[in-house]
Amino acid sequence: MHAEQPVRSGRAKRLPRAVRERQIMDAAVDVFSRLGFHAASMDEISEVAGISKPMLYAYLGSKEELFATCIRREATRMMEAISEGVEAEAPPDVQLWSGLRAFFGFVGANRAGWQVLHRQASSQGGPFAAELADMRGRAISLVAALLVHSSDFANVPRAGDKEAESLAAALVGAGESLADWWLDNPAEPAGVVAARLMNLVWMGFGDLVAGEVWHPPSRRTEYAAEDA
Amino acid sequence: MHAEQPVRSGRAKRLPRAVRERQIMDAAVDVFSRLGFHAASMDEISEVAGISKPMLYAYLGSKEELFATCIRREATRMMEAISEGVEAEAPPDVQLWSGLRAFFGFVGANRAGWQVLHRQASSQGGPFAAELADMRGRAISLVAALLVHSSDFANVPRAGDKEAESLAAALVGAGESLADWWLDNPAEPAGVVAARLMNLVWMGFGDLVAGEVWHPPSRRTEYAAEDA
DNA sequence: GGGTAAGCCTACTGGTGAGTAGGTAAGGCG
DNA sequence: CGCCTTACCTACTCACCAGTAGGCTTACCC
Incomplete structure (x- = not known):
């Protein structure tokens, strides 16, 4: 390990x-x-x-400087992994799906880093938690922007910026927590965990914006550009 | 505080x-x-x-005994608060809603306890985490049973026990995480946070079991028992 | 009142871990 | 080759903290 x-x-x-x-x-x-x-x-x-x-x-x-440096390094790595993983030009649901896959992929390939980042940093007080909160804020903004765009896309007059941000916070929280859970139950591959959260969440968000049910890209015909 | x-x-x-x-x-x-x-x-x-x-x-x-005792006490208190809060005879969505309200109510009224329970216990290793995992397991079973019942209710041949348990784990995780988030952003009342998660999650689960959209009880006529 | 047990204390020990003083080897460069 | 910078070490100090020894005091009960 x-x-x-x-x-x-x-x-x-x-x-x-x-x-x-x-x-x-x-x-x-x-x-x-x-x-x-x-x-x-x-x-x-x-x-x-x-x-x-x-x-x-x-x-x-000092020990504290070292710890803070660790947090910063892992946070940067993770945000980069997600940024690189997201398919920026895809429809909103596929963007979210690719983001989730990148996230769980990173956590799976980098369990120690995630553990430091999330569990340790948040249970220590002070500047460490602040460092974390910062990264979290960036992640939430990212998701919130996605949600706003996605409701524009569906021409629904719902989802003000505030509302979107709350929902984004809940989603990010769910992702973090599911990642924690996964650390304790590492039997399943990353894709399955990511798919579970996608399913749970998008079918909710899907109702918010269009009332639709979500399927992974590979089963759709109108978006068969990249598959791999 | x-x-x-x-x-x-x-x-x-x-x-x-x-x-x-x-x-x-x-x-x-x-x-x-x-x-x-x-x-x-x-x-x-x-x-x-x-x-x-x-x-x-x-x-x-010893210090360790004391800590373990704290965890046990807070865990018991919380499970009791939830058990007492759930409206056992209500339809599944209302059961979940009342459970969520009880949960967030407990966390809000007992922040220190929750912090010890979730953040501290899970970031220490060994018997403490085990203690926590036990309680968590009970919570997950509870939700899973609710989900299974709810899909029976809707006459949908979906949601095997395994599937239900995964989804329950995700939901419990989302709840824990949202509670954590709430500790760091305590501006909103418990009901709002609970409603947000209910909305996000049930509209997903609702699709799973019946394809419906959820509204809080007070807006429905056929189940207008309590309001407060 | 006098015995005694339950509640409470000050004042230590021993171990562990952050941080440092002060010194040794190794490679590069004139 | 000899000098000096950079990499590296052993061996400490000092503070903090879990856990304890041993003794004092108050209330209750006979």
Whole structure:
């Protein structure tokens, strides 16, 4: 599961700073995700990273700085993964579907990162939660914009910006929570989990905007552009 | 927000054990919710409770025992609140609606308790998470049974037990997550948050079982029992 | 009133973990 | 080759916190 490089013994090989920093960050995400911020010790992180504690302090600063850096890195990675996954020119439901797939794909390929990001960051107080709230806000805006566009699309005079934002918050929340649940029940593949949420949610949103039932793109004829 | 009794100075007044235990539990939930399990110190809990540390150990055992007891107490309280809130003889959608209202009502009236229950318990590992998973499992079964019944009700040959359980998990997850979100954005009343989730979710489920759109009971004539 | 048990305390120990002081090897460059 | 910068280390300090030893005081009951 968490396959960092083996524990060192003796002096570590000389490596350029950028490489070491990457190793340290990977180790930190791993340890923070397993133990939580407080229970994780700088000693353990340095051990997993294969270096000594002073190196850790020299490169990444205090424990809190290190944690904040982890959060920022994982948040950025995730937002990038989603941005790249979304099919921006597709109809709204397909945009949402591709976004969900990208999201669950990221979480599945990056469980430790997600754990740090969501569970740990939100249960610590202060600036960490703020960092998270920021990313969450961006995600919500994204979904809200999608919803507004989608009701324009269907010519329905519903869904003011406020309403859309609330619904987006609920959807983002549902996604986060389902991802958490998935971490504890990892039997199913990402696509199935994503499809479940899509089904649950879009059929609701579908009623809001058009009263329709949603099917995955591959079963539709009028949108068979990309399939893969 | 967390209005425990003021900090003592000197010797505390003599009180029967049961009362002290209650005070200690309240203090513990308060402190755990604010700081998290690890960052919370027994010193601070005893101070908030208005007694000294050895009393704490004499009555509630170790820090871990205390935490587990908190989780159990809050979990029990919550399940009771929901059980009492659900209108068991009502149609499925109204059952769900009343359950959601009871849930968000409990969270709103008991924020610290919810925080301990959900955020803290799930981010600690081991027996705590297990305790939580147990309660969650009961909640999911409850919702799943409701869904199965609801599709019987609509004479739709859909929603096998497995499918129902997945959907129930997603719904419970969405509820938990929306509750978390609400803690961070406490501007709205419980009813509004509950209604939002009901709307989002039932209109999805409604399609699953009957293709219908949901309205709150007060707008319907055939089920205008309570309003408040 | 006197015994005694329940309620309460101050004041410690031991362990753990954040952060640092001060020093050693290794590669590059004149 | 010798110098110096960068990478790296061992071995500490200091604070904080879980858990405890041992003793004081109040209420109740005979």
